[in-house]
Amino acid sequence: MKNVKAIAIGGFDGMHIGHQKLFEAVGETGAVLVIETGYANLTPGRAREHYTDLPVFYYELETIRHLDAEGFIAKLSEEFPKLEKIVVGYDFHFGKDRRYAIDDLRAYFSGEVEVIDEVAIDNDSVHSHKIRAKLQIGDVKGANRFLGYNYTVHGEKVPGQGLGEKELFATINIDVKGFLLPKEGVYVTFARLDDEEHYHPAVTFIGHRVTTDGSFAVETHILDMNVGDIKRVRISFVDFIRPNKKFENLESLKAAIADDIAIAKRDTQRLSL
Known part of the structure:
Protein backbone atom coordinates (compact mmCIF):
# COMPACT_ATOMS: atom_id res chain seq x y z
CA MET A 1 0.00 0.00 0.00
CA LYS A 2 2.83 2.39 0.79
CA ASN A 3 3.94 2.92 -2.81
CA VAL A 4 0.51 3.10 -4.44
CA LYS A 5 -0.11 6.48 -6.08
CA ALA A 6 -3.50 5.81 -7.66
CA ILE A 7 -6.41 3.53 -6.82
CA ALA A 8 -9.53 2.42 -8.64
CA ILE A 9 -12.38 1.94 -6.17
CA GLY A 10 -15.48 -0.18 -6.67
CA GLY A 11 -17.19 -3.51 -6.15
CA PHE A 12 -15.71 -4.92 -9.36
CA ASP A 13 -17.78 -8.06 -9.59
CA GLY A 14 -17.04 -9.40 -13.04
CA MET A 15 -13.94 -7.31 -13.76
CA HIS A 16 -15.73 -6.50 -17.02
CA ILE A 17 -14.77 -4.09 -19.81
CA GLY A 18 -16.19 -1.14 -17.89
CA HIS A 19 -14.07 -1.97 -14.86
CA GLN A 20 -11.01 -2.35 -17.07
CA LYS A 21 -11.35 1.31 -18.10
CA LEU A 22 -10.88 2.27 -14.45
CA PHE A 23 -7.82 0.05 -14.14
CA GLU A 24 -6.24 1.62 -17.22
CA ALA A 25 -6.67 5.06 -15.69
CA VAL A 26 -4.64 4.31 -12.55
CA GLY A 27 -1.47 3.50 -14.50
CA GLU A 28 1.45 1.24 -13.59
CA THR A 29 1.81 2.59 -10.05
CA GLY A 30 -1.86 2.06 -9.35
CA ALA A 31 -3.91 -0.55 -7.54
CA VAL A 32 -7.45 -1.84 -7.31
CA LEU A 33 -9.44 -1.36 -4.12
CA VAL A 34 -12.42 -3.70 -3.91
CA ILE A 35 -15.32 -2.80 -1.64
CA GLU A 36 -16.41 -6.34 -0.79
CA THR A 37 -20.16 -6.50 -0.20
CA GLY A 38 -20.38 -10.29 0.03
CA TYR A 39 -22.71 -10.41 -2.99
CA ALA A 40 -20.10 -10.87 -5.72
CA ASN A 41 -20.77 -14.04 -7.72
CA LEU A 42 -19.20 -13.41 -11.13
CA THR A 43 -15.71 -13.01 -9.67
CA PRO A 44 -16.19 -13.78 -5.97
CA GLY A 45 -13.40 -13.18 -3.49
CA ARG A 46 -9.89 -13.29 -4.88
CA ALA A 47 -11.09 -14.57 -8.26
CA ARG A 48 -10.88 -10.92 -9.34
CA GLU A 49 -7.09 -11.10 -9.25
CA HIS A 50 -7.06 -13.35 -12.32
CA TYR A 51 -8.23 -10.42 -14.50
CA THR A 52 -5.72 -7.68 -13.68
CA ASP A 53 -1.98 -7.33 -13.22
CA LEU A 54 -2.49 -4.57 -10.68
CA PRO A 55 -2.29 -5.31 -6.95
CA VAL A 56 -5.73 -5.80 -5.44
CA PHE A 57 -6.71 -4.73 -1.93
CA TYR A 58 -10.00 -5.38 -0.15
CA TYR A 59 -12.21 -3.44 2.24
CA GLU A 60 -15.10 -5.36 3.75
CA LEU A 61 -18.16 -3.15 3.46
CA GLU A 62 -19.15 -3.76 7.07
CA THR A 63 -15.85 -2.28 8.27
CA ILE A 64 -16.25 1.03 6.42
CA ARG A 65 -19.96 1.62 5.91
CA HIS A 66 -20.15 3.68 9.11
CA LEU A 67 -17.61 6.20 7.80
CA ASP A 68 -18.64 9.57 6.44
CA ALA A 69 -16.86 11.07 3.43
CA GLU A 70 -14.18 12.76 5.51
CA GLY A 71 -13.52 9.58 7.50
CA PHE A 72 -13.31 7.46 4.35
CA ILE A 73 -10.74 9.76 2.76
CA ALA A 74 -8.79 9.86 6.01
CA LYS A 75 -8.64 6.05 6.02
CA LEU A 76 -7.45 5.98 2.40
CA SER A 77 -4.81 8.62 3.08
CA GLU A 78 -3.52 6.72 6.09
CA GLU A 79 -3.32 3.36 4.35
CA PHE A 80 -2.13 4.74 0.99
CA PRO A 81 0.21 7.55 2.15
CA LYS A 82 1.45 8.37 -1.38
CA LEU A 83 -2.03 8.47 -2.88
CA GLU A 84 -2.38 11.15 -5.56
CA LYS A 85 -5.34 9.94 -7.59
CA ILE A 86 -8.66 8.18 -7.09
CA VAL A 87 -10.49 6.66 -10.05
CA VAL A 88 -14.17 5.74 -9.83
CA GLY A 89 -17.06 5.02 -12.15
CA TYR A 90 -19.72 7.61 -12.99
CA ASP A 91 -22.26 5.98 -10.64
CA PHE A 92 -19.96 5.53 -7.64
CA ASP A 97 -26.99 3.92 2.64
CA ARG A 98 -24.71 5.00 -0.25
CA ARG A 99 -25.27 8.61 0.80
CA TYR A 100 -21.91 9.94 -0.45
CA ALA A 101 -20.82 10.32 -4.07
CA ILE A 102 -18.19 11.81 -6.36
CA ASP A 103 -18.62 15.42 -5.18
CA ASP A 104 -17.85 14.27 -1.64
CA LEU A 105 -14.64 12.59 -2.80
CA ARG A 106 -13.57 15.82 -4.45
CA ALA A 107 -14.48 17.88 -1.40
CA TYR A 108 -12.24 15.92 0.99
CA PHE A 109 -9.49 14.44 -1.20
CA SER A 110 -6.65 16.83 -2.03
CA GLY A 111 -5.50 14.88 -5.08
CA GLU A 112 -7.12 14.12 -8.42
CA VAL A 113 -10.47 12.37 -8.71
CA GLU A 114 -11.01 10.90 -12.18
CA VAL A 115 -14.48 9.71 -13.14
CA ILE A 116 -14.84 7.13 -15.90
CA ASP A 117 -17.93 7.55 -18.04
CA GLU A 118 -20.42 4.81 -18.77
CA VAL A 119 -19.11 2.09 -21.10
CA ALA A 120 -21.59 0.76 -23.65
CA ILE A 121 -21.72 -1.75 -26.49
CA ASP A 122 -24.21 -0.92 -29.25
CA ASN A 123 -25.79 1.65 -26.94
CA ASP A 124 -26.25 -0.97 -24.20
CA SER A 125 -24.46 0.05 -21.01
CA VAL A 126 -22.19 -2.54 -19.41
CA HIS A 127 -23.15 -3.51 -15.86
CA SER A 128 -22.59 -6.58 -13.72
CA HIS A 129 -26.33 -7.08 -13.20
CA LYS A 130 -26.83 -7.30 -16.97
CA ILE A 131 -24.09 -9.92 -17.23
CA ARG A 132 -25.82 -11.94 -14.53
CA ALA A 133 -29.12 -11.68 -16.39
CA LYS A 134 -27.53 -12.91 -19.61
CA LEU A 135 -25.96 -15.90 -17.88
CA GLN A 136 -29.26 -16.80 -16.26
CA ASN A 144 -18.70 -12.68 -22.61
CA ARG A 145 -19.04 -9.64 -24.85
CA PHE A 146 -19.65 -7.45 -21.79
CA LEU A 147 -16.97 -9.19 -19.75
CA GLY A 148 -14.26 -9.01 -22.40
CA TYR A 149 -13.36 -12.65 -21.71
CA ASN A 150 -15.09 -16.02 -21.48
CA TYR A 151 -17.05 -16.35 -18.26
CA THR A 152 -15.11 -18.71 -16.00
CA VAL A 153 -15.86 -20.68 -12.85
CA HIS A 154 -13.58 -23.01 -10.93
CA GLY A 155 -13.72 -25.59 -8.20
CA GLU A 156 -12.56 -28.88 -6.77
CA LYS A 157 -13.10 -32.21 -8.47
CA VAL A 158 -15.66 -34.33 -6.62
CA PRO A 159 -16.99 -37.89 -7.05
CA GLY A 160 -19.80 -38.33 -9.56
CA GLN A 161 -22.38 -41.05 -10.20
CA GLY A 162 -19.88 -43.36 -11.87
CA LEU A 163 -22.18 -43.74 -14.87
CA GLY A 164 -20.22 -41.55 -17.26
CA GLU A 165 -17.16 -43.66 -17.82
CA LYS A 166 -19.10 -46.94 -17.72
CA GLU A 167 -22.27 -46.15 -19.66
CA LEU A 168 -21.87 -42.73 -21.30
CA PHE A 169 -18.78 -40.49 -21.59
CA ALA A 170 -16.18 -39.87 -18.92
CA THR A 171 -16.71 -36.58 -17.10
CA ILE A 172 -15.12 -34.54 -14.33
CA ASN A 173 -17.58 -33.49 -11.64
CA ILE A 174 -16.81 -30.11 -10.08
CA ASP A 175 -17.92 -28.51 -6.83
CA VAL A 176 -18.34 -24.88 -7.81
CA LYS A 177 -18.86 -22.63 -4.80
CA GLY A 178 -19.56 -18.92 -4.82
CA PHE A 179 -19.99 -18.51 -8.58
CA LEU A 180 -23.17 -17.72 -10.45
CA LEU A 181 -23.85 -20.64 -12.78
CA PRO A 182 -25.41 -20.17 -16.21
CA LYS A 183 -28.84 -21.56 -17.03
CA GLU A 184 -29.20 -25.34 -16.77
CA GLY A 185 -28.08 -27.02 -19.96
CA VAL A 186 -25.10 -28.06 -22.07
CA TYR A 187 -22.32 -25.67 -23.11
CA VAL A 188 -19.27 -25.46 -25.34
CA THR A 189 -16.43 -24.78 -22.93
CA PHE A 190 -12.70 -24.84 -22.36
CA ALA A 191 -11.25 -26.50 -19.25
CA ARG A 192 -7.95 -25.95 -17.48
CA LEU A 193 -6.80 -28.73 -15.18
CA ASP A 194 -4.87 -28.02 -11.98
CA ASP A 195 -1.85 -25.83 -12.74
CA GLU A 196 -1.73 -26.36 -16.50
CA GLU A 197 -1.14 -23.21 -18.53
CA HIS A 198 -3.40 -24.19 -21.42
CA TYR A 199 -7.09 -24.98 -21.77
CA HIS A 200 -8.62 -28.11 -23.28
CA PRO A 201 -11.73 -28.05 -25.47
CA ALA A 202 -14.64 -29.47 -23.52
CA VAL A 203 -18.39 -29.83 -23.26
CA THR A 204 -19.99 -29.01 -19.91
CA PHE A 205 -23.34 -29.92 -18.38
CA ILE A 206 -24.94 -27.82 -15.65
CA GLY A 207 -28.15 -28.89 -14.01
CA HIS A 208 -30.21 -31.62 -12.45
CA ARG A 209 -29.50 -35.06 -13.91
CA VAL A 210 -33.17 -35.66 -14.66
CA THR A 211 -32.54 -38.81 -16.71
CA THR A 212 -30.65 -40.57 -13.91
CA ASP A 213 -30.56 -39.69 -10.21
CA GLY A 214 -32.04 -36.16 -10.34
CA SER A 215 -29.16 -34.62 -8.41
CA PHE A 216 -27.58 -31.28 -9.38
CA ALA A 217 -24.18 -31.45 -11.07
CA VAL A 218 -21.55 -29.48 -12.93
CA GLU A 219 -19.67 -31.98 -15.05
CA THR A 220 -17.26 -31.62 -17.95
CA HIS A 221 -16.11 -33.98 -20.67
CA ILE A 222 -12.63 -33.15 -22.00
CA PRO A 243 -31.28 -26.86 -22.52
CA ASN A 244 -31.39 -29.61 -19.95
CA LYS A 245 -33.96 -32.31 -20.76
CA LYS A 246 -35.06 -35.76 -19.69
CA PHE A 247 -34.34 -38.68 -22.02
CA GLU A 248 -36.24 -41.96 -22.14
CA ASN A 249 -33.17 -44.09 -21.54
CA LEU A 250 -29.37 -44.03 -21.35
CA GLU A 251 -29.05 -44.87 -25.04
CA SER A 252 -30.94 -41.69 -26.00
CA LEU A 253 -28.91 -39.66 -23.52
CA LYS A 254 -25.66 -41.05 -24.91
CA ALA A 255 -26.69 -40.17 -28.47
CA ALA A 256 -27.50 -36.61 -27.40
CA ILE A 257 -24.15 -36.26 -25.62
CA ALA A 258 -22.38 -37.51 -28.75
CA ASP A 259 -24.12 -34.73 -30.69
CA ASP A 260 -23.09 -32.21 -28.02
CA ILE A 261 -19.48 -33.36 -28.32
CA ALA A 262 -19.57 -32.99 -32.11
CA ILE A 263 -20.85 -29.40 -31.77
CA ALA A 264 -18.21 -28.58 -29.16
CA LYS A 265 -15.44 -30.01 -31.34
CA ARG A 266 -16.57 -27.94 -34.30
CA ASP A 267 -16.83 -24.74 -32.31
CA THR A 268 -13.62 -25.08 -30.31
CA GLN A 269 -11.57 -25.80 -33.42
CA ARG A 270 -12.23 -22.19 -34.42
CA LEU A 271 -11.11 -20.85 -31.06
CA SER A 272 -8.13 -21.00 -28.77
CA LEU A 273 -7.30 -19.86 -25.24
Missing part, protein backbone atom coordinates in the same frame (compact mmCIF):
# COMPACT_ATOMS: atom_id res chain seq x y z
CA HIS A 93 -21.51 5.92 -4.16
CA PHE A 94 -20.18 5.04 -0.73
CA GLY A 95 -20.91 5.29 2.98
CA LYS A 96 -24.00 4.35 4.96
CA ILE A 137 -30.88 -17.19 -19.68
CA GLY A 138 -27.91 -19.05 -21.16
CA ASP A 139 -26.65 -16.12 -23.25
CA VAL A 140 -22.98 -16.73 -22.54
CA LYS A 141 -21.92 -15.04 -25.79
CA GLY A 142 -23.66 -11.85 -24.68
CA ALA A 143 -22.18 -12.11 -21.20
CA LEU A 223 -12.50 -33.65 -25.77
CA ASP A 224 -8.84 -34.22 -26.50
CA MET A 225 -7.50 -36.39 -23.70
CA ASN A 226 -8.10 -39.01 -21.05
CA VAL A 227 -8.12 -37.24 -17.71
CA GLY A 228 -5.92 -38.66 -14.99
CA ASP A 229 -5.74 -37.76 -11.32
CA ILE A 230 -6.59 -34.07 -10.99
CA LYS A 231 -7.80 -31.86 -8.14
CA ARG A 232 -9.07 -28.57 -9.58
CA VAL A 233 -10.73 -27.45 -12.80
CA ARG A 234 -11.40 -24.04 -14.38
CA ILE A 235 -14.31 -23.97 -16.83
CA SER A 236 -14.64 -21.14 -19.39
CA PHE A 237 -17.98 -20.89 -21.17
CA VAL A 238 -18.07 -20.26 -24.92
CA ASP A 239 -21.58 -21.00 -26.16
CA PHE A 240 -24.90 -22.59 -25.23
CA ILE A 241 -25.71 -25.89 -26.98
CA ARG A 242 -29.08 -27.00 -25.61
